[in-house]
Amino acid sequence: DGGITQSPKYLFRKEGQNVTLSCEQNLNHDAMYWYRQDPGQGLRLIYYSQIVNDFQKGDIAEGYSVSREKKESFPLTVTSAQKNPTAFYLCASSISSDSYNEQFFGPGTRLTVL
């Protein structure tokens, strides 16, 4: 099965903890993205990567970090500097970052701060 997987489905974080959300794709896509979804606010871009070992900040990158060491993997770390991390996190990918390409999304991870 080709697709995007995210794990875990649910994640709980204590104050001051860093947590890492996993995103893996077997679609051979070059570009990968992380979005955050809050109720009533739609989706907002956190980080994106056009190619291995390269990534750029999106609109709300503060308090987050990413890496892109392998083409199929784009993990997102939510650091203790992110003051309001409770949200639904969605990973996406596309063949390339070319403007004509469709983005496909994973099933999401719901992060809750205790």
Next chain:
Amino acid sequence: KQEVTQIPAALSVPEGENLVLNCSFTDSAIYNLQWFRQDPGKGLTSLLLIQSSQREQTSGRLNASLDKSSGRSTLYIAASQPGDSATYLCAVRYNQGGKLIFGQGTELSVKP
């Protein structure tokens, strides 16, 4: 500022009805527009992608149109079914980097 708006925020219709969901965007210099479906607690499923040079796209009972000059797109759903109940999101792409700007979605409920 580049913004995407979807109205209404929620819509309830009886089964079998044809319906239209609306999406408007403030900057007409788009590359493409994508419609998604989201079920509660789930990820997004891509429904249709319309390039800036296209006027419409069709997939089964779904038809999406694009009017760049007026900054509008519509998603037409024919013969609605209870299984169509979900939140529908439109997203606009403005540049090469791939960033999508999302509307807040329309929550559709189709009653049997």
